[in-house]
Amino acid sequence: MMAVVYLLCGKVGCGKSTYAKKLKQQAGGVILSCDELMLSLFSEHLFDKHQEILDKSSAYLFDLALELHSAGVNAILDFGFWTKESRQYARAFFAQQCVETRLIYINIPEE
Numbered sequence: 001m002m003a004v005v006y007l008l009c010g011k012v013g014c015g016k017s018t019y020a021k022k023l024k025q026q027a028g029g030v031i032l033s034c035d036e037l038m039l040s041l042f043s044e045h046l047f048d049k050h051q052e053i054l055d056k057s058s059a060y061l062f063d064l065a066l067e068l069h070s071a072g073v074n075a076i077l078d079f080g081f082w083t084k085e086s087r088q089y090a091r092a093f094f095a096q097q098c099v100e101t102r103l104i105y106i107n108i109p110e111e
Contacts, residue, residue: 003029003069005094009081010106019106020078029074032061036078062093069099 006023008016020031034057038046046053058079065075081087087103094101 002100003072003074005065005069005099005101006074006076007081007087007090007101007103008076008078008106009087009103011082011108012080014106014108016078016080016106019104020076023076023104027074029076030068031076031078032065033078034058034061037061062090065094066097066099069097 004027006027006029008020008023010016017031017033020033023029024031034054037057037060038053042053061077061079065077068075077090079086079090081090081103091101091103
């Protein structure tokens with residue numbers, strides 16, 4: 001069976017990371033999280049550098065997901081993918097490399 005890149009989509013605090021851990025147990029694979037990467041490398045307050053570092057971190061993790069896929073390992077991207085543009089970009093990025101993606105939307109009530 002071919003490896004898959006899972007794209008976890010949902011608002012802050014909706015349970016993406018918890019779901020990622022369950023998915024890792026069920027489907028196997030590696031969880032890739034921009035938040036965890038950035039918090040492990042930088043202070044919480046990046047101010048005007050935040051978007052630049054987020055973009056670089058995302059690009060690094062996308063490339064890592066490709067490496068995992070080529071090794072036959074599922075990648076679970078715990079990013080959020082809040083905007084339609086970010087979802088379209090991710091799907092197009094992986095489609096160019098003939099990598100199957102599965103978008104998982106985690107929806108919780110506003111309250």
